[in-house]
Amino acid sequence: xxxxxxxxxxxxxxxxxxxxxxxxxxxxxxxxxxxxxxxxxxxxxxxxxxxxxxxxxxxxxxxxxxxxxxxxxxxxxxxxxxxxxxxxxxxxxxxxxxxxxxxxxxxxxxxxxxxxxxxxxxxxxxxxxxxxxxxxxxxxxxxxxxxxxxxxxxxxxxxxxxxxxxxxxxxxxxxxxxxxxxxxxxxxxxxxxxxxxxxxxxxxxxxxxxxxxxxxxxxxxxxxxxxxxxxxxxxxxxxxxxxxxxxxxxxxxxxxxxxxxxxxxxxxxxxxxxxxxxxxxxxxxxxxxxxxxxxxxxxxxxxxxxxxxxxxx
Amino acid sequence: xxxxxxxxxxxxxxxxxxxxxxxxxxxxxxxxxxxxxxxxxxxxxxxxxxxxxxxxxxxxxxxxxxxxxxxxxxxxxxxxxxxxxxxxxxxxxxxxxxxxxxxxxxxxxxxxxxxxxxxxxxxxxxxxxxxxxxxxxxxxxxxxxxxxxxxxxxxxxxxxxxxxxxxxxxxxxxxxxxxxxxxxxxxxxxxxxxxxxxxxxxxxxxxxxxxxxxxxxxxxxxxxxxxxxxxxxxxxxxxxxxxxxxxxxxxxxxxxxxxxxxxxxxxxxxxxxxxxxxxxxxxxxxxxxxxxxxxxxxxxxxxxxxxxxxxxxxxxxxxxxxxxxxxxxxxx
Numbered sequence: 001x002x003x004x005x006x007x008x009x010x011x012x013x014x015x016x017x018x019x020x021x022x023x024x025x026x027x028x029x030x031x032x033x034x035x036x037x038x039x040x041x042x043x044x045x046x047x048x049x050x051x052x053x054x055x056x057x058x059x060x061x062x063x064x065x066x067x068x069x070x071x072x073x074x075x076x077x078x079x080x081x082x083x084x085x086x087x088x089x090x091x092x093x094x095x096x097x098x099x100x101x102x103x104x105x106x107x108x109x110x111x112x113x114x115x116x117x118x119x120x121x122x123x124x125x126x127x128x129x130x131x132x133x134x135x136x137x138x139x140x141x142x143x144x145x146x147x148x149x150x151x152x153x154x155x156x157x158x159x160x161x162x163x164x165x166x167x168x169x170x171x172x173x174x175x176x177x178x179x180x181x182x183x184x185x186x187x188x189x190x191x192x193x194x195x196x197x198x199x200x201x202x203x204x205x206x207x208x209x210x211x212x213x214x215x216x217x218x219x220x221x222x223x224x225x226x227x228x229x230x231x232x233x234x235x236x237x238x239x240x241x242x243x244x245x246x247x248x249x250x251x252x253x254x255x256x257x258x259x260x261x262x263x264x265x266x267x268x269x270x271x272x273x274x275x276x277x278x279x280x281x282x283x284x285x286x287x288x289x290x291x292x293x294x295x296x297x298x299x300x301x302x303x304x305x306x307x308x309x310x311x312x313x
Numbered sequence: 314x315x316x317x318x319x320x321x322x323x324x325x326x327x328x329x330x331x332x333x334x335x336x337x338x339x340x341x342x343x344x345x346x347x348x349x350x351x352x353x354x355x356x357x358x359x360x361x362x363x364x365x366x367x368x369x370x371x372x373x374x375x376x377x378x379x380x381x382x383x384x385x386x387x388x389x390x391x392x393x394x395x396x397x398x399x400x401x402x403x404x405x406x407x408x409x410x411x412x413x414x415x416x417x418x419x420x421x422x423x424x425x426x427x428x429x430x431x432x433x434x435x436x437x438x439x440x441x442x443x444x445x446x447x448x449x450x451x452x453x454x455x456x457x458x459x460x461x462x463x464x465x466x467x468x469x470x471x472x473x474x475x476x477x478x479x480x481x482x483x484x485x486x487x488x489x490x491x492x493x494x495x496x497x498x499x500x501x502x503x504x505x506x507x508x509x510x511x512x513x514x515x516x517x518x519x520x521x522x523x524x525x526x527x528x529x530x531x532x533x534x535x536x537x538x539x540x541x542x543x544x545x546x547x548x549x550x551x552x553x554x555x556x557x558x559x560x561x562x563x564x565x566x567x568x569x570x571x572x573x574x575x576x577x578x579x580x581x582x583x584x585x586x587x588x589x590x591x592x593x594x595x596x597x598x599x600x601x602x603x604x605x606x607x608x609x610x611x612x613x614x615x616x617x618x619x620x621x622x623x624x625x626x627x628x629x630x631x632x633x634x635x636x637x638x639x640x641x642x643x644x645x
Contacts, residue, residue: 022520029526030444037435037454037501040491045457048468116362119355132628133363136370138548139623142555144574148581148616195365203548207503210544214510244506252499255458268463276467283464290459 056280076281098261113201117208137202204249404614406593413571421553427489428549436504458498484563507541584608
């Protein structure tokens with residue numbers, strides 16, 4: 001190396017140095033930031049998960065003071081898929097049904113909750129009250145409350161007795177207008193579905209609302225000056241900024257639907273009957289189904305370029 | 314002559330001015346019209362949906378305010394004949410309401426703080442600190458979201474028994490602090506998406522000013538993440554409040570430390586003993602507590618009482634939601 005080049009070389013090094021060390025700094029800090037989660041994962045998640053995975057290949061029989069184990073390969077899985085029957089349903093039917101329900105409901109849920117979130121974001125009188133009302137499904141979505149309301153099954157029978165279960169008999173009125181039965185059953189089912197969608201949409205609405213509100217305001221101001229309509233503002237500003245959350249909402253809705261489905265109850269039921277091997281096998285089939293659905297969605301998102309951050313590129 | 318000309322000019326000017334304003338008015342009117350139409354449609358939709366949400370709740374509130382004697386009085390459909398707070402009083406006794414409320418609030422508040430701290434850190438690491446192996450680790454986060462909690466409960470129970478945390482609130486705090494609390498994986502995901510969405514210029518300008526990674530996170534990213542923090546805190550609080558699962562397997566709710574969810578679930582499963590042991594039976598006559606509908610009514614009222622504090626809390630938190638817009642407005 002020539003002496004003459006030295007200052008130049010030093011400058012180059014200096015320019016390189018902070019960048020490199022910053023990157024390394026980032027790696028160090030990543031470990032520190034992840035430390036609580038890593039410890040939690042190793043202590044509270046990894047062992048139970050591995051153990052449950054191993055159980056799914058064994059037949060476990062509790063005897064006095066010990067547990068007999070017998071390696072049975074995929075028998076638990078085969079039994080869960082082919083032979084399992086509980087009351088009037090089987091594991092397989094519930095698995096297929098839940099999967100179909102989710103796949104059909106997800107797009108409706110996404111569009112609906114984004115639409116509502118945009119509406120709740122606009123300024124209007126009584127906004128605080130309306131937002132509070134839309135929060136009610138989030139609160140009511142709880143196992144404890146469900147148990148309490150379930151024990152009131154006789155209660156709803158009583159309501160039916162007093163004819164106040166339905167506010168008015170929609171089907172009856174529609175029949176009188178002379179519509180076709182197919183159309184009527186469609187409308188009635190749609191209205192019945194609104195509540196179930198609303199119940200699931202509580203969390204997605206809040207997530208979308210939060211992400212819409214974190215969009216820098218100056219983007220909208222600039223758009224207004226340029227004469228963009230509300231419609232254009234939605235597609236060019238709101239939507240691209242909200243997309244990273246769409247995947248989060250999908251994950252949430254997917255997991256929540258599976259968790260509150262009869263599938264989850266079947267797993268718990270087998271667990272309580274001490275069929276640990278079978279229950280673990282069922283849990284892993286359940287996990288595999290969700291992960292496959294997620295993988296398909298992730299692939300679709302990549303093809304359609306949804307979900308990448310607006311700023312990152 | 315001169316005055317005539319002046320008046321003519323003035324008249325012309327006036328006519329011109331009038332014409333101009335009339336055109337303006339027409340434009341304004343059409344703008345106003347679309348505004349009215351849009352807001353009418355919005356109100357009709359929102360009021361309809363609010364009604365669908367509120368209808369069952371209103372029904373239950375009105376049921377709750379009936380006198381216990383009227384529980385299946387066919388003459389009472391909507392408005393109670395005799396208004397009474399007796400059902401509420403019985404439900405508060407059954408839930409051990411005030412004690413359980415304080416405990417549940419404490420448990421939820423502490424675990425919320427721990428959850429937000431642990432998941433925000435992890436979320437930032439995944440979203441912003443592009444480290445090696447991030448994708449594999451994030452797949453593990455997804456796995457923690459996806460695996461049904463009951464599949465892990467047995468092994469977790471055994472572990473907590475080993476470290477003597479069964480029957481103590483500490484078990485919940487440990488889970489929350491280590492990022493394994495109620496749906497912690499979703500929170501990590503939310504924070505990751507949020508931090509990714511923040512403009513890169515923020516970080517770059519911090520680097521130029523010589524800020525370290527931690528300072529960039531703490532002084533620049535975190536204040537801008539207010540929206541995400543408020544959202545996650547809200548969910549963490551509500552879900553901890555409503556959690557009956559972890560609280561049950563770790564046996565956190567005891568006679569000395571009652572929690573709302575467990576009191577509610579236990580009472581709903583066996584209402585008569587719950588009424589008996591809390592002395593609520595003495596408040597009402599036999600002909601009433603022998604009525605199964607009355608028992609069902611009390612569990613409904615108890616559920617309402619459990620929800621009420623959350624709704625009140627939300628009304629306050631909502632202001633934070635609005636403020637977070639103005640804050641992030643500065644960013645740009």
